[in-house]
Amino acid sequence: MLLVRYFAGARAAAGLPEEKVEAATLGDLIAAITADRPRLAPVLTACSFLVDGASWRDREAALPHTATVDVLPPFAGG
Template sequence: MTTAPPSATVRVRYFAGARAASGVNEETIEVPQGATVRDLVAELAERHGDTLTRVLTACSFLLDGVAVRDQTLTLPDGSGVDVLPPFAGG
């Protein structure tokens, strides 16, 4: 009997232009255990194509409400990532 490799579930929320580019407000993604924020960003780009890929290059990210400064941070199971494009206006 083969067992599946361990994975982590991550809730991704999209805001503003990232929401428009992805076509969804929120989604839950399974990533391999030990995956990083960078790995997640690559997965999001692959899932949603060129439009979101362009937006992601300008985005900042929150991991469980804390700004991500290092995209090599590991994603804990059950974590949440917010995708925040640059905001304009005021």
């Protein structure tokens, strides 16, 4: 089971700070977390994903079974 942690605008759109999700790939994860949250889907198009602290872009690559996935919208400032 994956631990998904939401930050900033993704947290607001998801309506919770984190949750556990069963998914094999990032694509599966995105489908699962947006299935009943229509406000979250457009936010995710601008988000970056970290899997156990590493940037993850391949939506079809297998995720580690017990990974932590951070959902990070773009941040302003610097």
